[in-house]
Amino acid sequence: MEETMFDYRQYKKTYFMPPVDCYDWVKKDCIDKAPIWCSVDLRDGNQALIEPMSLEEKLEFFEMLVKIGFKEIEVGFPAASDTEYQFLRALIERNMIPDDVTIQVLTQAREHIIRKTFEACKGAPNTIVHVYNSTSVAQREQVFRKSKEEIKQIAVDGAKLLKELADKTEGNFSFKYSPESFSQTEVDYALDVCNAVIDVWQPTPEHKAYINLPTTVECAMPHVFASQVEYMSKNMHNRDSIILSIHPHNDRGCGISDAELGVLAGADSVEGTLFGNGERTGNVDIMVLAMNMYSQGFDPKLDLSDMPGIAATYERLTQMNIHMRHPYCGKLVFAAFSGSHQDAIAKGMEWRKEKDMDHWNVPYLPINPEDVGRTYDSDVIRINSQSGKGGVAYVLDQSFGIKVPKKMREDLGYAVKAVSDVEHKELSPEEIHDIFEKRYKKFVPDFDIVEVHFRQVDGIQTTVTVEQDGVRSVIEAGGNGRLDAVSNALAKHFDRSCRIICYEEHALQDGSDSSAIAYVGIEGGDGRNYFGIGIDPDIIRASIDALVSAMNRSMQ
Structure with a gap:
């Protein structure tokens, strides 16, 4: 064998076994x-x-x-x-x-x-x-x-x-x-x-x-x-x-x-x-x-x-440093960046709520981080380019009460991952929230609905005033509901698909005011899905704003 400085042959066992077999300890499975x-x-x-x-x-x-x-x-x-x-x-x-x-x-x-x-x-x-x-x-x-x-x-x-x-x-x-x-x-x-x-x-x-x-x-x-x-x-x-x-x-x-x-x-x-x-x-x-x-x-x-x-x-x-992955206490010991891990944790936490479980059994979390003074919003599900849609949705829910619909999560997840990938960094809940709002609410629109009226005749009839490039147009259409009627009006005006594929809404606490947030997804003229959100004390206005946001995105 060729001589080397890394020579295992210079070592041998320096310990001693007992003179008789002692293996009763094997029969025990825990320290109680x-x-x-x-x-x-x-x-x-x-x-x-x-x-x-x-x-x-x-x-x-x-x-x-x-x-x-x-x-x-x-x-x-x-x-x-x-x-x-x-x-x-x-x-x-x-x-x-x-x-x-x-x-x-x-x-x-x-x-x-x-x-x-x-x-x-x-x-x-x-x-x-x-x-x-x-x-x-x-x-x-x-x-x-x-x-x-x-x-x-x-x-x-x-x-x-x-x-x-x-x-x-x-x-x-x-x-x-x-x-x-x-x-x-x-x-x-x-x-x-x-x-x-x-x-x-x-x-x-x-x-x-x-x-x-x-x-x-x-x-x-x-x-x-x-x-x-x-x-x-x-x-x-x-x-x-x-x-x-x-x-x-x-x-x-x-x-x-x-x-x-x-x-x-x-x-x-x-x-x-x-x-x-x-x-x-x-x-x-x-x-x-x-x-x-x-x-x-x-x-x-x-x-x-x-x-x-x-x-x-x-x-x-x-003056010693504790490793970030040190069991139970490291800063990253509960952190999940992997999309599949985040999704499993989020579903496990939801399962606990649904079943009112009296014992802890959540995927990837051996103990409840709160037991040792840690928090879910900053210690458990953390977002970078490896993260998935479930993790992003969980962070928005935990930090801001935003319950992203399942059909919308993939689109949002890719948007967040793209930012993290380009900037080569972990994203804070605030940064994720900013991406969410810029993508679905605060971008510069092609058009807006400045006025809308409804009347109940053969379902719902609507009169919609659309403003685009300083020009206002009035469109009339019907539907089986208010949002459906507005959707049909937009499809008629722009001569392109505005079929609603996703609609959800819930109350949203924002400071001392309670507003509603609406999420709308549509199938655009190119066959792709587009999403928008609206936030307003009036749930109908929030829903229309979400539809307008989704339609605008499909036209960009």
Whole structure:
């Protein structure tokens, strides 16, 4: 094989399957109960920013997390820097931690770091002290150059010190342990280390401890992680006294799948960030996980109803940008430009009204955009050169109350697409409305009807005064209705077809005045269809104006 810089042969699997098959998680088809959500935005997310947040920015972010509904929030690595230390002290001394919220702090399994961490936590109402050390083959061999037993002893010594200092420090403490790089650690060895820590802490069902399994570097397919989690869950000491937590990263782009399958496999808690910010390709996105539950009819225990507000605050505080197609929150995530998609959405929304449906099931929309603070007129059906007649009609209906007849939609759709195609841009509802009026109402006419009278004899008889090029002509004709009679008069005067093929009208709210809008389509002398509209408080006048508009268009 020819040598290349893109050489797959230098890589091999770095993960380990459990020593026995663990596939019970496959039998479950959904997550019907929200896990404990632990936000790590203020630690894992913050340390991944180009410019970490300031003290006041972190305080504002913390308040947003509380408002959303997080009950566990990792607030930092207080021994890492003075900013981290002062942030934790500010939360405590300003009484910003609600009674039902537990803060979490991270520390390496090193004595001086653990001691400073407890110093920072003094007086906090409820704190999880999260201690970790790396256990993977690469870390043991390359970084620490220690044996399995020596690495396990680091974990045990750290666990003992946590227990000792908790008894001496003001506050209510719980403990969490992570075998960092769990994803690249032999699973039976990770279990051995975790059980050794559990044996030190001796948790009870009344005072549980946490074991956290991080995919520090995501290196395997999601089903592998699920099997690893299931093995740990089934073989862990004091399982009824353990909250099993997972902390997925996203190196393979499968963080969401890792988390969801991990919960099916036995995880009780998920650590992650809003919008997936974190080291390298990011942490698992808790917002997406929660909304995935919501979209299947289960309570995620987080309030994400103001998604635009949450996203705006996140972007301002972190200086990160949310991708326009990010699930549930991206600016274009509900947008449909395709004509067939728009048509299906519009018909689905009409079906909901007709059937008075009590559950959501609309084509191409997994959730109701309004549930997360989005609107149909500006977020869902959007118009460009790829759009179709149904989408254009939907926008006019939603934004202006204009209900374009079906026979008229194709003509309008092509007119709108032509403008978008030439100008190479998306069109706003206002621009679409402008095209609609210019095409069917406001163009310069060849003629106008300045006066019309009706009398009921053998149907309807009409006398129509037509003005063209400054010359007025009076025509008489009959028909089976007023509009039919006027149509026959125009056909007689101009000696060309004016057969009505489409007529609809409805009330139109325009400011404080209620007018009527009429739509008329005719078959012109060339066999093509032409359309016009009329708007007037008098429905007869509106109808005549629409007919005049259509006839004028057929003559241009």
